[in-house]
Amino acid sequence: MHQGIRISGFGGQGVISAGILLAQAGLLEDKHVSWFPAYGAEMRGGTANCSVVISTDEVATPVVSRPETVIVMNEPSLAKFEPLVKPGGLMIINSSLVNSKTRRTDIKVVYVECNRIAEELGTTKIANMVALGAFSGATGAVSIEAISRALTKVFKRAKPEIIELNVKALKKGAEAAR
Amino acid sequence: MSKQIKLWQGNEACAEGAMYAGCDFFGGYPITPSTEVAEILASLLPKAGGKFIQMEDEIAGIGTILGAAAAGAKSMTSTSGPGFSLMMELLGYGCMAEIPCVIVNVQRAGPSTGLPTKGAQADVMQTRWGTHGDHPTIALCPSSIEESFKLTVKAFNLAEKFRMPVILLLDEFIGHMREKMEVPRPGELEIYNHPRPKVDPKEYQHYADGSSVGGPYAAMGSGYRFNITGLTHDKHGFPTARLDEIQWKMDRLRDKIDRHLAELTEVEEEFLDDAEIVIFSYGAAARSSQQAVRQSRAKGIKAGLLRPTTIWPFPDRIVTDVLKKCRTMLVAEISQGQLVYEVERCNKSSTPVVPVLRYDGEMITPAQILKAVEEAQK
Numbered sequence: 001m002h003q004g005i006r007i008s009g010f011g012g013q014g015v016i017s018a019g020i021l022l023a024q025a026g027l028l029e030d031k032h033v034s035w036f037p038a039y040g041a042e043m044r045g046g047t048a049n050c051s052v053v054i055s056t057d058e059v060a061t062p063v064v065s066r067p068e069t070v071i072v073m074n075e076p077s078l079a080k081f082e083p084l085v086k087p088g089g090l091m092i093i094n095s096s097l098v099n100s101k102t103r104r105t106d107i108k109v110v111y112v113e114c115n116r117i118a119e120e121l122g123t124t125k126i127a128n129m130v131a132l133g134a135f136s137g138a139t140g141a142v143s144i145e146a147i148s149r150a151l152t153k154v155f156k157r158a159k160p161e162i163i164e165l166n167v168k169a170l171k172k173g174a175e176a177a178r
Numbered sequence: 179m180s181k182q183i184k185l186w187q188g189n190e191a192c193a194e195g196a197m198y199a200g201c202d203f204f205g206g207y208p209i210t211p212s213t214e215v216a217e218i219l220a221s222l223l224p225k226a227g228g229k230f231i232q233m234e235d236e237i238a239g240i241g242t243i244l245g246a247a248a249a250g251a252k253s254m255t256s257t258s259g260p261g262f263s264l265m266m267e268l269l270g271y272g273c274m275a276e277i278p279c280v281i282v283n284v285q286r287a288g289p290s291t292g293l294p295t296k297g298a299q300a301d302v303m304q305t306r307w308g309t310h311g312d313h314p315t316i317a318l319c320p321s322s323i324e325e326s327f328k329l330t331v332k333a334f335n336l337a338e339k340f341r342m343p344v345i346l347l348l349d350e351f352i353g354h355m356r357e358k359m360e361v362p363r364p365g366e367l368e369i370y371n372h373p374r375p376k377v378d379p380k381e382y383q384h385y386a387d388g389s390s391v392g393g394p395y396a397a398m399g400s401g402y403r404f405n406i407t408g409l410t411h412d413k414h415g416f417p418t419a420r421l422d423e424i425q426w427k428m429d430r431l432r433d434k435i436d437r438h439l440a441e442l443t444e445v446e447e448e449f450l451d452d453a454e455i456v457i458f459s460y461g462a463a464a465r466s467s468q469q470a471v472r473q474s475r476a477k478g479i480k481a482g483l484l485r486p487t488t489i490w491p492f493p494d495r496i497v498t499d500v501l502k503k504c505r506t507m508l509v510a511e512i513s514q515g516q517l518v519y520e521v522e523r524c525n526k527s528s529t530p531v532v533p534v535l536r537y538d539g540e541m542i543t544p545a546q547i548l549k550a551v552e553e554a555q556k
Contacts, residue, residue: 020185020356023185024185027185027358032357032358033185033356033357033358034356034357035355036354036356036541037354037355038295039295040295059357060465060466060468060469060472061466061468061469061541061543061544062351062357062541063351063466063541063543065543065544065545153185
């Protein structure tokens, strides 16, 4: 099993932390993992993306140039990463913020209204968790259970009710992608 | 007891490695992409009885660690290109006064302010020659999170033993990436602390013959009298203009490295035995090179990897030997080409040496290196 993933969006959408969670979840399932961020000097508003590799083999390079899966959280990310997805790969598109449709016909595409689903749960801050849930639901590469456990490892000081809210978002995302 | 498994960043592993090695003083000024090293030590050091000081700039940062080390602390600073440039003068002071300390440079793209959040490997010659005058250099270069930890520990050990600043040359890619790390248990890795003098203080010479590598030396304020200066000095540390003493001091500095090359040289090899095309690569670039070697082998091309973890001193003899046996050597670097000149210097067999370079702030890819391997195979 080898999954190279790119998660991309605006700074502040939580694409960097979503990637860390995914890598941590893979680690909890005894996979080889790597995580690598790419962002500008801005704290918010710039573009940010990260590479995650989850594999049964040792990971050589952490930068995923031809991803099996791309999670697109905003419009500019679609143009940037659409051409890179491997044929037969997967693209998860946050259709709350991305109006365009993909022109690729050789990949699987799942449109998920991440922001709307997150808002219904109480806050758009967890739109990234909806997207991660969708990834888990669509690929089965990591389980919702492992991502949930990763939440408590990565966000050690988070209150239980916040963790619970994030887990809800993961589950909603998985449902939306199935 | 099962091992602790962490999803650490290179910078985090470096900070934790420093704690493991017994670092008890950090002075510095935070700068991207090295900030996590300082941030984490600011939290860990005080809890362990150590000291963390954020200084007004990098010049003061290295000044404090030299002072702390002279007084017996195990000290470290971390920085990136712009800060590393500012440290050059006092780096030479540390070499001249023979003060053990660790300087971490998490390389970013330059020159000048360059690209703060993007990586490069273009400080490798500055690491060797950035401070003026003939001087010894030891620099280690990790390619993984686990190596970031282990080589930080090793950097402290070498600093203590060789009485000099040791540079850990990270890059943004390894500094910021995360991967699995099994944390070594206490006692699992060797920790070297230099011996303290036992002689009568009246007899003590701070720079006595035999004390330059592995010998005893005293901390300031421990009852032994000596002088510390950047001026060329005698065995007590006092400035000298005597030609024989100048020669003695300069030979002493050179011999630290030249007489211990076998001990200092360290390289990792993959598939070198029958390799026709060898990739010389280090740090982040070696990760992509490793993948390119695997892909080449899958295509039936006999490729191999030569990866030094100690960059300075340069592994001259090994590179010369490998060049004799292989058909072509590719040098994959994230710069406009620096160590490629060192490889060429070691080439005694007119083997073609081909640079494979990237310098736009992004990591060199396995595809780029694989293409170069295929070209070389033709």
